[in-house]
Amino acid sequence: LQWEAALRRAIERQEFVLHYQPQVSLGSGALIGVEALVRWHHPEHGLVAPDRFIPLAEESGLIVRLGEWVLREACRQNRAWQMAGLASVPVAVNLSAQQFRQDICALVAAALDESQLDPACLELELTERVLMDDEVLSTLQALKRMGVGLSIDDFGTGYSSLGYLKRFPLDRLKVDRSFVADIGQDGDDEAIVQAIVQLGRTLRLRVVAEGVEAWRQWRFLAAIGCDDVQGFLTGRPVEAGELERLWRAWR
Ligand code: G
Ligand code: G
Ligand code: MN
Numbered sequence: 001l002q003w004e005a006a007l008r009r010a011i012e013r014q015e016f017v018l019h020y021q022p023q024v025s026l027g028s029g030a031l032i033g034v035e036a037l038v039r040w041h042h043p044e045h046g047l048v049a050p051d052r053f054i055p056l057a058e059e060s061g062l063i064v065r066l067g068e069w070v071l072r073e074a075c076r077q078n079r080a081w082q083m084a085g086l087a088s089v090p091v092a093v094n095l096s097a098q099q100f101r102q103d104i105c106a107l108v109a110a111a112l113d114e115s116q117l118d119p120a121c122l123e124l125e126l127t128e129r130v131l132m133d134d135e136v137l138s139t140l141q142a143l144k145r146m147g148v149g150l151s152i153d154d155f156g157t158g159y160s161s162l163g164y165l166k167r168f169p170l171d172r173l174k175v176d177r178s179f180v181a182d183i184g185q186d187g188d189d190e191a192i193v194q195a196i197v198q199l200g201r202t203l204r205l206r207v208v209a210e211g212v213e214a215w216r217q218w219r220f221l222a223a224i225g226c227d228d229v230q231g232f233l234t235g236r237p238v239e240a241g242e243l244e245r246l247w248r249a250w251r
């Protein structure tokens with residue numbers, strides 16, 4: 001409860017910051033997107049990682065307000081980068097299942113309108129948990145009509161049902177980093193990643209591999225036709241200013 005009160009205060013005092021991690025095309029090496037990842041600048045504990053407060057924010061329902069801020073801030077920042085002359089690429093924002101209990105379409109519309117960001121430059125990352133609920137289908141269809149991108153995060157770890165991929169209007173599949181970690185060492189993981197990439201191909205979904213830390217993983221993923229990578233190899237999550245410097249110096 002102490003943490004819940006602290007979290008509530010933190011939302012009021014805007015103690016959160018977004019870090020951004022590059023997503024890179026395996027074919028061209030270009031920066032083709034960024035994922036926004038929230039951090040809490042706690043006045044005493046310093047920078048707090050999301051796995052320490054997102055679950056709490058979800059339990060307490062505070063994720064709805066936090067999620068609103070994240071979405072607005074990510075859209076504003078992406079538009080600011082475009083105005084500063086950087087390439088137009090999508091910013092990916094993580095959505096919690098709880099956020100689908102509010103009018104997420106209205107929120108997305110407001111964030112796009114305020115920021116004047118092109119809907120194509122926003123991607124929403126869904127978990128398999130969101131897709132378990134058939135009632136979200138019409139919501140996702142409405143978001144798709146608005147022109148935003150939809151991806152499935154941590155693919156392969158949740159309550160995976162391949163039916164989701166067919167039923168929902170998804171654009172992209174993010175291979176969970178637990179399958180990527182042992183590429184080059186574990187044949188089973190390699191087979192799983194290869195199968196996911198094939199599946200993506202067949203269903204015309206772009207596939208991005210998460211948690212890429214080494215060139216051996218890059219080479220394997222390129223060889224099997226994976227589209228993009230996201231990981232420490234090509235860039236850690238960093239503050240907006242640092243991401244901008246990195247981006248301007250890109251290749
Ligand atoms: O950035 P990091 O690897 O520590 O993130 C840990 C987890 O927190 C990831 O699963 C990520 O999806 C989640 N996360 C990060 N930012 C957000 C956010 O803005 N909203 C939600 N719902 N989850 C987030
Ligand atoms: O669950 P989600 O994919 O949204 O979370 C992304 C999380 O993965 C972030 O917290 C980020 O810090 C972390 N991450 C990003 N790249 C790497 C990587 O190369 N290795 C590891 N171990 N974690 C990573
Ligand atoms: Mn994510």
Ligand code: NA
Nearest residue numbers: 153154176210
């Ligand atoms: Na993930």
